[in-house]
Amino acid sequence: MNELRIYLFLSSETPHSLMCVKNTRLALEERVGGQFDLEPVSLLDHPELSEERDIFVTPTLERTSPHPSVKIIADLSSIRSASAAVRLLLNDNEKK
Amino acid sequence: MKKNVLVIDDDAVIRKSFTLALEDTGYQVDTAESGEKGLEMQKNARYDLIFLDLNMPGLDGTQVLQEIRKLDDRVPVYVVTAFYQQFFDRLRAIEKEGIKFELLKKPVDGERILLLTKSVLENPGCIRQEEDKDE
Numbered sequence: 001m002n003e004l005r006i007y008l009f010l011s012s013e014t015p016h017s018l019m020c021v022k023n024t025r026l027a028l029e030e031r032v033g034g035q036f037d038l039e040p041v042s043l044l045d046h047p048e049l050s051e052e053r054d055i056f057v058t059p060t061l062e063r064t065s066p067h068p069s070v071k072i073i074a075d076l077s078s079i080r081s082a083s084a085a086v087r088l089l090l091n092d093n094e095k096k
Numbered sequence: 097m098k099k100n101v102l103v104i105d106d107d108a109v110i111r112k113s114f115t116l117a118l119e120d121t122g123y124q125v126d127t128a129e130s131g132e133k134g135l136e137m138q139k140n141a142r143y144d145l146i147f148l149d150l151n152m153p154g155l156d157g158t159q160v161l162q163e164i165r166k167l168d169d170r171v172p173v174y175v176v177t178a179f180y181q182q183f184f185d186r187l188r189a190i191e192k193e194g195i196k197f198e199l200l201k202k203p204v205d206g207e208r209i210l211l212l213t214k215s216v217l218e219n220p221g222c223i224r225q226e227e228d229k230d231e
Contacts, residue, residue, distance in 0.1 A: 084220035
């Protein structure tokens with residue numbers, strides 16, 4: 001299991017949502033190679049998670065490991081915007 | 097160029113909460129009290145962001161969403177709803193049609209409305225939740 005664990009909370013599983021997953025995955029691969037676990041979660045299928053994890057909007061990226069947890073509300077519809085979101089998500093974790 | 101936001105909700109208190117949250121931001125915020133009115137407004141103006149209540153009399157949110165997408169496939173549409181299963185059943189039908197939408201959970205406070213709107217309308221298109229700080 002990789003140390004970097006990320007959840008991507010999406011509204012649903014439309015082609016658009018799947019594209020957001022793909023863009024996020026590409027952005028992460030560019031940043032950290034294959035050293036991450038990315039789990040997409042559809043809130044239509046798992047609405048209870050919005051309460052458990054305090055997710056109020058989609059898409060939201062949540063880094064749960066390493067601590068501390070970080071949540072980023074992001075536009076993931078392009079590689080460029082997904083890259084910006086991933087940079088922000090990993091910001092606390094990166095050495096300068 | 098000024099960004100335009102449309103709020104479609106039959107509840108006047110909700111419409112007001114969005115207007116108040118986004119005042120002093122420089123965004124143009126228009127509101128509609130029904131799906132029919134919202135669609136009429138969308139035909140006459142270009143919006144950069146739409147907040148759409150799911151549960152409305154007359155045309156409900158899913159019907160409005162379908163019509164919005166016929167006019168504009170690109171505008172981000174946030175369906176505003178309490179996350180109850182019976183509401184989600186309607187959205188599952190939309191999902192099967194491949195219609196794009198995002199979810200915004202009710203109740204939503206002014207701070208979160210502002211956070212979300214900024215994340216959608218401003219570069220770099222992302223914002224950190226809770227600590228509410230930009231990169």
